[in-house]
Each structure stands twice: as structure tokens, then as C-alpha cells.
Amino acid sequence: MNYQQAKIRAEILKALAHPVRVLIVETLSKGNRCVCELNKLADIDQSNISRHLAVLKKAGIVTDCRDGMKVFYHLRTPCILNALKCAVEVMKVEDKIRNYF
Amino acid sequence: MNYQQAKIRAEILKALAHPVRVLIVETLSKGNRCVCELNKLADIDQSNISRHLAVLKKAGIVTDCRDGMKVFYHLRTPCILNALKCAVEVMKVEDKIRNYF
């Protein structure tokens, strides 16, 4: 893998590397959601959610689809969930160590 | 998943979300490496590599082991490679779209 390839991978991972965006992706894994629904995930401004969605969209993780006044988002690459699972694995190992010492 | 859990996951993903750190993890997947070897991966200062390794270590992705003057790093949670594979999948979908339009 060269630097350029690593850079693209890093950009995709970075797009997911924010607590709100993790919540969004996890929620979208259960089905499509409009912005107004996703807005309830955290106590933040609506404009902020909109920006997080733009980040995920730019990275190719989600796509959007307008239906009347609402815009629905859905996961374009469900395999992104594996990245989250992996994060859980890392957490588990850390817990073992925490409990050990 | 609550916000706190999402935050921890995001931190782990963020630790991986940098081109140099992606290169490091990919290299470590082939076996343990000392800092001086990893330093050849990119044309950056040695102190910079050391800092990137500290980030990966803090996230629980790698551990280190001193052997004489050298410090060897190795993957603590190889499943982190799945996160990278996933990034590749996202890239593939993007390529299809790029080629289509």
C-alpha cells in the first residue's frame, strides 16, 4: 500500500470517527432515517447533524434521497459496520487489561 | 448504543484515521517492527512517527516491547485490519460511481 492509498482509507475512517457519526451509522443500520429523526440522537443543533451527514456522504458512507420536505439517509456500504465491530473488539481487550491491573 | 459508547468507538477509529497510522498498522500486520523500520514508511521526521505510535498505543491498537536500544511494536488487536478492509469496500463503491458518471 502506498501513501496515497493509505490517505484515502484514512479519510473514510476519519469520516466515521466521531461519536455523533457513529450513532448515526448505527441507527441507519436499522433502516433509513430522515434528518429530523437523526436529530434526536444527541442534544445538538440541527445544523450540526446536517454537517455530520454531509461528512458521511462525502466519504461515500451514506447517500441521501429527498422525499417531499424530508431528506432520508441510508447506508451505502453496510460493511462499515465491521469497522465499528472492530472498535468493540479493541474495547474488549482494553477492558480485560483494565480488570487485570 | 449510548453517546458514551459511541465516543469510545470513535476514539479508536480516530486513532487509525491517519495515512501514516494506516501504513503503520498495515506493516505491523506482517509482523513486528521497530520504530527505525517504520520510520522508512513515509518521508517524515522520526519524532512524528513516534507520536503516531503513541496514538495507536493509547487507543489499544498496538503495544510496544523494548529489546535493547530498539523498541518493537506489534498489533494488539489484528481485527483492526477489518476496519481497513471496510474502507477498501467503500473505495470500491466510490470507484464504480466515478466510472459510471
Added chain:
DNA sequence: TGACCTTATGCGGTTATACGCATATTGTTC
């Protein structure tokens, strides 16, 4: 001990992220 090798850290500057507020944009309904 002193010269040398390998790795880590303090520091300052630059750049990128994240956020809320206000407001624009898009679409609906009356």
C-alpha cells in the same frame, strides 16, 4: 565514563474540526 544509537517529549506555529447562531434553500399547503 564518554561517544553513539534509538526512541520519546517539550515547544511553537500552522492547519483542520467542531460548534452554535443566524439565515438561506427547498418544498408543502392553504
Added chain:
DNA sequence: GAACAATATGCGTATAACCGCATAAGGTCA
């Protein structure tokens, strides 16, 4: 067209990430 609802964007600010340089810290060997 006017009022309203849902979403996106411009802007200023606060915070965090990244980098190189210099140097410290840990280890080796003559």
C-alpha cells in the same frame, strides 16, 4: 403568493490535530 416545515450553508470562534526542530531519556559498547 404567504406562512410554515425540513434541511443546508455562511460565518466567527474555540478546540484539537499535526508537524518539524531541538533536546531529553534510555540503552549499548569501547
